[in-house]
Amino acid sequence: MDAQALRDTLSTIAVRDVPDTTDLWPGISRRLTGAAHPGRPRIGVPRRWAARGAFVALGFVALFVAQSLLPGQLTTAQATDLARNDPQVQAILRGDIAIVTVTSVVGDVATVVVKDSHGTTVTVAVDLRHRIVTSVYSGPQLSAALTQVALDVVHADPRTSALLARGATIGRISPIEVTYQATDPTTGQPSQGTQTWAQVPLQLDGGAWSVYLDLPQARVDQLIDPNGNQVPPP
Amino acid sequence: MDTATDERAAIARMRSGDIAGLSALVETYQLKATRTAYLIVRDQALAEDITQSAFIRAYERIAQFDAAASFGPWFLRSVANDAIKAVERARRSVPFDDDVDERSSPADTLIDPAQGPSALFEAAEDAEALWALLGRLPARQRAVTVLRYFDGLSDAEIADYLDTPAATVRWRLFAARSKLRIWLGARAE
Numbered sequence: 001m002d003a004q005a006l007r008d009t010l011s012t013i014a015v016r017d018v019p020d021t022t023d024l025w026p027g028i029s030r031r032l033t034g035a036a037h038p039g040r041p042r043i044g045v046p047r048r049w050a051a052r053g054a055f056v057a058l059g060f061v062a063l064f065v066a067q068s069l070l071p072g073q074l075t076t077a078q079a080t081d082l083a084r085n086d087p088q089v090q091a092i093l094r095g096d097i098a099i100v101t102v103t104s105v106v107g108d109v110a111t112v113v114v115k116d117s118h119g120t121t122v123t124v125a126v127d128l129r130h131r132i133v134t135s136v137y138s139g140p141q142l143s144a145a146l147t148q149v150a151l152d153v154v155h156a157d158p159r160t161s162a163l164l165a166r167g168a169t170i171g172r173i174s175p176i177e178v179t180y181q182a183t184d185p186t187t188g189q190p191s192q193g194t195q196t197w198a199q200v201p202l203q204l205d206g207g208a209w210s211v212y213l214d215l216p217q218a219r220v221d222q223l224i225d226p227n228g229n230q231v232p233p234p
Numbered sequence: 235m236d237t238a239t240d241e242r243a244a245i246a247r248m249r250s251g252d253i254a255g256l257s258a259l260v261e262t263y264q265l266k267a268t269r270t271a272y273l274i275v276r277d278q279a280l281a282e283d284i285t286q287s288a289f290i291r292a293y294e295r296i297a298q299f300d301a302a303a304s305f306g307p308w309f310l311r312s313v314a315n316d317a318i319k320a321v322e323r324a325r326r327s328v329p330f331d332d333d334v335d336e337r338s339s340p341a342d343t344l345i346d347p348a349q350g351p352s353a354l355f356e357a358a359e360d361a362e363a364l365w366a367l368l369g370r371l372p373a374r375q376r377a378v379t380v381l382r383y384f385d386g387l388s389d390a391e392i393a394d395y396l397d398t399p400a401a402t403v404r405w406r407l408f409a410a411r412s413k414l415r416i417w418l419g420a421r422a423e
């Protein structure tokens with residue numbers, strides 16, 4: 001069968017020329033967290049053109065020189081240095097710095113977590129383009145599991161999922177300790193306790209929305225629009 | 235990553251800006267995507283470059299991704315279209331009959347329509363001969379051939395991937411196979 005011959009040929013060639021050991025992650029990771037930031041147009045020649053001779057190489061050198069004359073974007077390594085040396089960060093940390101790591105790069109903003117030897121953690125947002133620290137946060141942090149619950153709820157609720165579909169971005173998710181009162185159904189006695197809820201900021205078209213999540217019940221408790229008004233459930 | 239749940243979790247992590255989510259998706263889709271790109275562009279370094287860029291773009295635009303959908307088709311669509319564009323860009327400086335191929339009837343160039351395709355394909359010395367001939371196809375005909383016979387997509391799925399009517403996909407597949415049949419026949423003579 002001709003179709004079978006095509007399938008066999010394409011499969012054979014693909015496996016032979018792109019082996020199972022192919023690993024793109026180091027390159028992707030470098031491009032996301034290294035000098036070549038993903039939000040920035042890449043300066044350089046694609047590898048397939050590399051052999052096309054001195055003319056292309058000359059152009060590349062010219063571009064490189066031009067690039068070096070312009071104020072550049074921070075690398076993530078420079079961002080970690082900026083974060084750990086920030087006066088606000090140093091005022092919060094009590095001991096030697098134990099960990100500095102870039103946890104994400106979204107657009108031009110790198111999120112850097114700095115932790116000291118006493119376990120104090122500070123989350124720092126660094127604007128790579130403008131080379132400044134834009135926020136320092138040292139409050140309580142939600143666990144990874146509860147962060148996942150929060151994300152699931154935000155993506156499931158029709159109001160917030162509609163905002164995400166319009167391009168809203170999710171900011172830092174913060175925990176909220178909520179005190180509740182209940183009546184024991186057996187004894188009729190009032191009881192009190194605390195629950196961890198979450199507050200999720202959403203940014204859309206320059207406006208800030210706030211989502212308050214009841215995590216134990218996995219639901220949006222309140223959605224507040226940029227004007228401070230509560231958006232009712234549909 | 236074995237389940238849709240894992241994929242969903244990876245996408246949720248990406249949405250929160252965690253690149254570890256992307257790492258899981260790279261592990262799942264890198265081979266299929268790079269191989270698809272390679273079969274279209276026929277240059278391994280370029281195929282890897284296209285796939286890497288597509289992953290980074292997916293990370294940056296994950297907010298636009300419909301969480302109810304599967305990541306694979308959304309991502310492979312991007313890779314396939316980038317590969318086609320790369321081939322077309324590379325050929326822009328070289329005269330090529332892509333437009334003519336799209337308009338003319340493959341039947342016009344059939345030497346011997348009665349000759350069975352099986353016999354013709356058997357005439358090919360090996361996979362290398364067919365691979366070489368695939369390289370002579372115009373980019374879009376080659377892409378639909380790869381998406382059909384390597385990725386196993388239907389006409390409707392290819393049409394959706396390439397944002398093209400299904401009839402055009404069928405036409406390109408027919409044209410590609412007709413040309414391959416002719417070229418293989420010429421080799422056998």
